[in-house]
Amino acid sequence: MIPLTWEIASRGLTEAGRILVMLAVGVAVIEALAYLILHKWLKLKNALPFMLMLPAFIAVVALVIYPFLFNLQLAFSNMSMYRFKEFSVGLSYGIQNFLDVFRAPVLQNVTFAQLLLRTVVWTAVNVFFHVLGGLFLAILLNRPLRGKAIYRTLLTIPWAIPQVIAALAWKNEFHYQYGFINVLLQKLGFAPVQWLSDPKWAFVAVIIVNIWLGIPFMMVIILGGLQSISPDYYDAAQIDGASGFQQFRAITMPLLKPVLTPAIILGVVWTFNNFNVIYLITKGGPMEGTDILVTSLYKAVFEFYRYGFGAAYSTVILIILLIFTWIYLKVTKGMGEVADA
Amino acid sequence: MMKRAIAFILTGVLFFALAVPMGALAQKKVTFTLWTKEGEVTGGVLEDIVELSKEFAKSRPGLTIEVVSYGVEELRQNFQAAAFAGQGPDLLWTVSDHAGPFVAMKIIKPVDNIFGKDFLKEFVRPGLECVELDGKTWGVPISVGNHLMLLYNKNLLKTPPKNTDEMIKVGKELTRDLNKDGVPDQYGLVYNLNEPFFFAPWLGGFGGWPLDGTKPTLNTPAMVNALQFVHDLKFVHKIVPVECDYDAADALFKEGKAAMLINGDWSLTSYQTPEVRKKVDLGVARIPMVSQTGLWPTPMTSGIYFMLPDYLTGEKLQIAKEFVEFISSDKVQLRFLEKHMRLPATASALKNPKIASDPLLKGSADQMVVGKPMPTVPEMRAAWDAIRPNQEAVMAGKMSPKNAAKAMQDACEKLIREMTK
Numbered sequence: 001m002i003p004l005t006w007e008i009a010s011r012g013l014t015e016a017g018r019i020l021v022m023l024a025v026g027v028a029v030i031e032a033l034a035y036l037i038l039h040k041w042l043k044l045k046n047a048l049p050f051m052l053m054l055p056a057f058i059a060v061v062a063l064v065i066y067p068f069l070f071n072l073q074l075a076f077s078n079m080s081m082y083r084f085k086e087f088s089v090g091l092s093y094g095i096q097n098f099l100d101v102f103r104a105p106v107l108q109n110v111t112f113a114q115l116l117l118r119t120v121v122w123t124a125v126n127v128f129f130h131v132l133g134g135l136f137l138a139i140l141l142n143r144p145l146r147g148k149a150i151y152r153t154l155l156t157i158p159w160a161i162p163q164v165i166a167a168l169a170w171k172n173e174f175h176y177q178y179g180f181i182n183v184l185l186q187k188l189g190f191a192p193v194q195w196l197s198d199p200k201w202a203f204v205a206v207i208i209v210n211i212w213l214g215i216p217f218m219m220v221i222i223l224g225g226l227q228s229i230s231p232d233y234y235d236a237a238q239i240d241g242a243s244g245f246q247q248f249r250a251i252t253m254p255l256l257k258p259v260l261t262p263a264i265i266l267g268v269v270w271t272f273n274n275f276n277v278i279y280l281i282t283k284g285g286p287m288e289g290t291d292i293l294v295t296s297l298y299k300a301v302f303e304f305y306r307y308g309f310g311a312a313y314s315t316v317i318l319i320i321l322l323i324f325t326w327i328y329l330k331v332t333k334g335m336g337e338v339a340d341a
Numbered sequence: 342m343m344k345r346a347i348a349f350i351l352t353g354v355l356f357f358a359l360a361v362p363m364g365a366l367a368q369k370k371v372t373f374t375l376w377t378k379e380g381e382v383t384g385g386v387l388e389d390i391v392e393l394s395k396e397f398a399k400s401r402p403g404l405t406i407e408v409v410s411y412g413v414e415e416l417r418q419n420f421q422a423a424a425f426a427g428q429g430p431d432l433l434w435t436v437s438d439h440a441g442p443f444v445a446m447k448i449i450k451p452v453d454n455i456f457g458k459d460f461l462k463e464f465v466r467p468g469l470e471c472v473e474l475d476g477k478t479w480g481v482p483i484s485v486g487n488h489l490m491l492l493y494n495k496n497l498l499k500t501p502p503k504n505t506d507e508m509i510k511v512g513k514e515l516t517r518d519l520n521k522d523g524v525p526d527q528y529g530l531v532y533n534l535n536e537p538f539f540f541a542p543w544l545g546g547f548g549g550w551p552l553d554g555t556k557p558t559l560n561t562p563a564m565v566n567a568l569q570f571v572h573d574l575k576f577v578h579k580i581v582p583v584e585c586d587y588d589a590a591d592a593l594f595k596e597g598k599a600a601m602l603i604n605g606d607w608s609l610t611s612y613q614t615p616e617v618r619k620k621v622d623l624g625v626a627r628i629p630m631v632s633q634t635g636l637w638p639t640p641m642t643s644g645i646y647f648m649l650p651d652y653l654t655g656e657k658l659q660i661a662k663e664f665v666e667f668i669s670s671d672k673v674q675l676r677f678l679e680k681h682m683r684l685p686a687t688a689s690a691l692k693n694p695k696i697a698s699d700p701l702l703k704g705s706a707d708q709m710v711v712g713k714p715m716p717t718v719p720e721m722r723a724a725w726d727a728i729r730p731n732q733e734a735v736m737a738g739k740m741s742p743k744n745a746a747k748a749m750q751d752a753c754e755k756l757i758r759e760m761t762k
Contacts (some may be wrong), residue, residue, distance in 0.1 A: 078762075080760065080761075080762060081442055081445045081446055081719055081760060081761075082445050082446075082761060084421075084425065084445070084446035084447065084448070085425065085446070085447060085448075105755075107726075108726070108727065108730060108752040108755070108756070109730070109752075172588070175584060175589060176582070176583045176584035177524060177582060177583065177584065178589070194583065194584060194737070196584060196586075197535070197583075197584055197733065197736065197737045198737060285535075285729065285730060285733055286535070286730065286733040286734070286737060287730040287731075287733055287734050287737075287739075288730055299726075302414075302418055303722060303726065304722070304723070304726075304756060304759060304760050305442065305446075305719075305760060306759060306760070306762075309759075
């Protein structure tokens with residue numbers, strides 16, 4: 001390993017300093033122009049608020065809106081390995097790209113419909129267990145408990161470990177002969193499972209890892225929500241003779257909703273697009289058995305250089321997620337309560 | 342008052358910003374960026390590159406060489422993105438298989454005219470062949486090889502098997518259940534069972550090869566026989582573990598729990614550490630001849646190459662040229678041989694007596710001679726991806742070799758159609 005010397009550190013700092021200076025200059029120039037145009041020339045009353053918002057607005061355009069539009073442009077292009085720099089854009093290419101998403105296997109055998117179904121199963125199972133596990137642990141931690149801080153720290157560890165390291169560590173634990181899980185299964189009298197060579201079990205394996213990784217986030221969010229519920233409600237309910245389950249159903253759940261709704265939306269979007277766990281453990285294999293939409297998208301673009309097709313494919317995935325979020329918000333009215341609160 | 346304050350701050354920032362680049366201009370500094378695929382896993386090579394680049398930069402005042410390390414795949418993707426924008430590294434230190442897509446994308450330069458015939462003549466033919474496309478040379482070899490070979494532990498196996506029949510025979514003897522729990526804990530042979538690159542030598546040994554030019558040749562009797570052979574190693578002869586990826590094979594061999602291992606030249610030094618030597622007395626040989634055909638298995642040979650970005654011009658191009666010449670010198674080539682056991686790319690360095698006198702290097706060089714250059718054409722990517730899931734299916738006992746060969750061919754043709762659409 002190359003040690004971190006003063007030379008390397010100072011070079012890094014100089015580089016960071018230079019970027020900061022460039023940003024400052026950029027902002028100064030933009031603000032100067034805006035000042036001249038908005039205040040001096042147009043004599044706008046609200047020149048200052050516009051000037052204050054301008055840098056952030058430009059950053060959003062450069063980092064979000066422009067890439068998104070560029071992606072749309074690529075979706076309507078024939079960009080590929082052989083047409084990398086000199087690609088053409090046209091409606092017919094776009095139609096072809098979008099049709100290709102649905103009419104042929106995306107990779108070798110799996111079709112879009114199969115991948116979508118698998119992604120939905122992957123997302124639903126994961127988020128269900130994230131919420132269930134997170135809720136269970138949060139309720140436990142919300143009670144008076146000795147050494148609570150230690151439990152809380154230990155339980156957030158999966159979240160604190162970089163996903164890459166966690167996933168690679170888990171991969172070894174799924175080894176047929178030497179992995180911890182099969183050793184445990186055998187000790188309990190079960191037959192060992194071919195976790196990484198059988199597609200069905202491989203899918204189970206990646207789900208197990210992702211559940212393990214995702215629970216702490218939900219736990220922390222839900223714990224925050226629980227702590228904001230006033231104990232008065234529970235006292236009142238106890239006086240009225242409500243059982244523990246009744247209290248949970250009538251007080252805890254409704255009051256957690258404003259916290260849970262955005263957390264679940266985030267959880268769904270993240271899990272739906274979770275690339276790391278699957279790619280690091282199985283690379284979508286064996287036999288494309290653990291590929292979900294995003295891993296197949298990655299392969300189509302970065303392994304087969306199908307840029308036009310990939311851009312169209314990613315747009316389809318975006319639309320699916322937008323529809324989900326819209327329906328979910330309609331059904332739960334979750335965000336409304338956040339706004340009202 | 343506020344206006345004045347704003348004007349004052351703006352002027353200050355502008356002055357400061359202008360002063361910085363002017364200061365830089367006065368010193369006339371050049372930063373030259375080298376992207377390399379060497380990193381943590383190739384023990385010590387990255388450090389050596391950094392050291393060499395410092396040594397080189399001493400001859401040119403004001404020059405700083407920045408060495409950036411990426412994984413092989415990361416390097417490919419990042420360079421594609423950078424080249425698309427028309428800027429990025431000034432030189433690439435990478436593997437030969439990147440040449441195919443980079444040429445198709447028109448993002449690297451041919452090197453023939455930059456270095457001239459006399460310079461390129463110094464390199465061994467198999468080294469140059471790997472990066473020749475459309476009648477031009479697209480890279481300068483740094484090291485040739487990257488080939489698989491048979492590594493064996495002399496503590497368990499005195500002499501390496503001559504052919505596959507012998508390999509299976511000793512493999513069975515050496516696959517042992519030492520603690521009598523019904524599962525072997527020592528294996529005759531270990532290697533990355535599901536990885537197409539590790540299957541390629543066997544395919545060649547049965548007389549097949551994935552591509553003929555740019556046409557896939559996967560549905561062939563040779564493929565069926567080779568798949569049957571690797572299938573039988575697991576299910577009939579049972580001399581390999583039920584599941585075995587690269588890390589498992591590596592760990593089993595290092596712990597002295599495997600008699601034979603198929604691995605590449607890049608791994609040689611990792612089996613020579615004092616820790617590993619306690620359990621492994623390393624021997625290197627050719628992968629045994631296939632008894633059925635009388636042919637030697639043909640591991641894919643490739644190598645590590647310098648490639649020059651398409652946008653490189655002027656002073657940077659000149660620096661790149663001189664740096665490449667510096668690394669290609671016998672002195673540096675022999676340094677890589679001695680420190681990292683990498684076979685040099687120049688004919689003169691390959692003649693060094695150290696190679697003939699070192700049994701490990703001799704074994705490695707001996708294996709390389711029967712290797713076959715890995716196809717550089719972009720179609721090879723489709724072949725890899727067509728082979729992989731079907732090879733996995735055969736190794737999971739879920740598909741017959743015959744059906745797998747057909748599925749590979751169909752998949753490869755489809756992938757090539759889509760790639761070239």
